[in-house]
Amino acid sequence: MNRKFPEGFLWGGATAANQLEGAYQEGGKGLNLADVLPGGKVRLELLMKPGFNYEIDQDKYHYPNHEGIDFYHRYKEDIALFAEMGFKVFRLSIAWSRIFPRGDEETPNEEGLAFYDRVFDELHKHGIEPVVTISHYETPLHLIKEYGAWKNRKLIGFFERYVRTIFDRYKNKVKYWMTFNEINGATHFPLFGLGFSASSEEARLQESFQGLHHQFVASALAVKIGHEIIPGSQIGCMLVYAPVYAYDSNPENVMYALKEEQIFNYYCGDVQVRGEYPAFAKRYFKENGIKLDIQEGDLEIIKEGTVDYIGFSYYMSRTEKKEKTNEENASGNIIGGVKNPFLKASDWGWEIDPEGLRISLNKLYDRYQVPLFIVENGLGAKDKVEEDGSINDDYRIDYLRDHIKAMGEAIEDGVNLIGYTPWGCIDLVSASTGEMSKRYGFIYVDRHDDGSGTLERSRKKSFYWYKDVIATNGEQL
Numbered sequence: 001m002n003r004k005f006p007e008g009f010l011w012g013g014a015t016a017a018n019q020l021e022g023a024y025q026e027g028g029k030g031l032n033l034a035d036v037l038p039g040g041k042v043r044l045e046l047l048m049k050p051g052f053n054y055e056i057d058q059d060k061y062h063y064p065n066h067e068g069i070d071f072y073h074r075y076k077e078d079i080a081l082f083a084e085m086g087f088k089v090f091r092l093s094i095a096w097s098r099i100f101p102r103g104d105e106e107t108p109n110e111e112g113l114a115f116y117d118r119v120f121d122e123l124h125k126h127g128i129e130p131v132v133t134i135s136h137y138e139t140p141l142h143l144i145k146e147y148g149a150w151k152n153r154k155l156i157g158f159f160e161r162y163v164r165t166i167f168d169r170y171k172n173k174v175k176y177w178m179t180f181n182e183i184n185g186a187t188h189f190p191l192f193g194l195g196f197s198a199s200s201e202e203a204r205l206q207e208s209f210q211g212l213h214h215q216f217v218a219s220a221l222a223v224k225i226g227h228e229i230i231p232g233s234q235i236g237c238m239l240v241y242a243p244v245y246a247y248d249s250n251p252e253n254v255m256y257a258l259k260e261e262q263i264f265n266y267y268c269g270d271v272q273v274r275g276e277y278p279a280f281a282k283r284y285f286k287e288n289g290i291k292l293d294i295q296e297g298d299l300e301i302i303k304e305g306t307v308d309y310i311g312f313s314y315y316m317s318r319t320e321k322k323e324k325t326n327e328e329n330a331s332g333n334i335i336g337g338v339k340n341p342f343l344k345a346s347d348w349g350w351e352i353d354p355e356g357l358r359i360s361l362n363k364l365y366d367r368y369q370v371p372l373f374i375v376e377n378g379l380g381a382k383d384k385v386e387e388d389g390s391i392n393d394d395y396r397i398d399y400l401r402d403h404i405k406a407m408g409e410a411i412e413d414g415v416n417l418i419g420y421t422p423w424g425c426i427d428l429v430s431a432s433t434g435e436m437s438k439r440y441g442f443i444y445v446d447r448h449d450d451g452s453g454t455l456e457r458s459r460k461k462s463f464y465w466y467k468d469v470i471a472t473n474g475e476q477l
C-alpha cells in the first residue's frame with residue numbers, strides 16, 4: 001500500500017501559453033520570443049550561443065509555436081479531458097503579448113483579456129483551480145528589439161503595468177500565481193527567461209545577473225501588488241531545481257558541488273524567499289567581475305515582496321566534479337555536469353533520478369520552510385500509436401510512479417508539499433528543441449515535428465493510470 005497524500009493535495013498538470021495555444025497572430029496578440037524560435041535541433045544551438053538573431057526566416061525554418069496544439073480554439077475539449085482525469089488544478093501561463101501586444105502600451109488588448117476569462121471560467125465550471133505563471137519564456141518581441149528585454153530596467157515598469165492589469169481583471173478567478181518561470185535558469189540560457197542572448201560569452205554572467213536583479217524587483221512588486229489586489233492570493237517564485245551531487249567524496253569535488261548548488265540553485269530562492277541577497281554572492285561576483293547596478297529603494301522592495309511558496313520544476317539531478325574531461329559530460333543535459341554512473345538517462349540525456357526528488361524536497365524545505373509545489377516533472381519520450389489507436393506508455397507511468405513515491409516519502413520526512421502538476425499533461429511543443437515528438441502528455445495530440453497531423457486528441461494508457469492516482473489521492477500507484 002502506498003502513502004495517501006494530505007487532504008486537499010493539488011493534483012493536476014502544467015503547460016505554458018507559447019507551447020500549446022497557437023493562434024500566434026489571432027485576437028490581437030503581438031509576437032513574442034517563442035514565435036521567432038525555429039523547431040528542431042537548431043533551436044538548442046541558437047538558444048545556447050550568444051548573439052541570437054530575432055528576424056523570422058519563414059522560408060528556412062518551421063516555427064512550431066505558431067500553431068502549438070491549437071489550445072486557443074480547443075480549450076473546452078482539453079479542459080473536459082483534464083476534468084475527466086480529476087484535476088484539482090491546471091497550470092498555464094498568460095502570454096504577455098496577448099494582453100499588451102507590444103509590451104509598452106498604456107491600454108491592454110481586450111480580446112486577449114477576454115480569452116483568459118473564457119479559459120478560467122471553463123476551468124471553474126469543472127471545479128479546476130487555475131495556477132498561473134505570469135511570465136513563461138514569452139517576452140513580447142517589441143520589448144526585446146526596442147529595449148533589449150530584461151537587460152533594461154524599463155521592463156520593470158512595463159511588467160508592473162501588466163501584472164496590475166491581470167490581477168485586477170482576474171481577481172475573482174485566480175488565487176495561485178507564479179512570477180517568472182525557472183528564473184534561475186537565466187544564467188545558463190538567458191534567452192529564455194530574460195529575453196536576450198548574451199552579447200558575448202564573456203558578458204553572459206554580468207548581463208544575466210543584472211537582468212535577474214531587474215526581475216527580482218519586478219517579481220517583488222508583483223507579490224506586493226497581488227496581495228493588495230487579491231487578498232488571500234498565493235504568489236510563488238518558480239525555480240528549475242536539480243540537486244547537485246559531488247562526483248565522489250574528494251573534498252575538492254564536494255566543495256565544487258556545494259558552490260554550484262549555491263549559485264545555481266539557491267541564489268534566486270534566497271532573494272525571492274528570504275528577501276535578501278545571499279552572503280556567498282559577494283565573493284562570486286568579485287571573482288567573476290560582476291557589478292550589479294542596484295538603485296535606491298530596490299532592496300526594500302525585494303525585502304517587502306517575498307513569495308508565499310516555492311514552485312519548482314524537477315526533471316533530473318546534476319553531478320559535479322572540479323576537473324572534468326569532455327567524455328564525462330552528461331550529454332543532452334542542458335544544465336551541465338558529468339555522467340552519474342548510478343543513473344539511466346532519457347533519450348534526450350536527462351538523467352532519471354526519483355530519489356533526487358526526495359532529496360530536493362528535503363533540501364528546499366530545510367532551507368526555506370515555506371510550502372513547496374512541484375509545478376513540473378515528467379519524462380519526454382517518443383510515443384507509438386498502435387494500430388487500434390492505443391498508446392501504451394508504461395515507461396511514462398513508471399517514471400511518474402517512482403517520483404510520486406519519492407514525494408510521499410518526503411511528506412513523511414516532514415516536508416510541506418502542497419501539489420504536483422506534471423509537465424505537458426497534454427502533448428505540446430518542447431521548449432528546448434521545438435519538437436512535438438518529445439512528448440510528456442497523458443493526452444496524445446496528433447501533431448508531428450514537420451507540422452503535419454490532425455491535432456486530434458486521444459487518451460494514453462497513462463491517462464487512466466493518473467486518473468486512479470488522483471481518485472485515490474496517491475494511494476493507488
Ligand code: BGP
Nearest residue numbers: 016181182380429430431432433
Ligand atoms: C522546463 C520549461 C518548460 C518545458 C520543460 C520540458 O524547462 O519550463 O517550458 O518545456 O522544461 O523541457 P523540454 O520541453 O525542453 O523537454
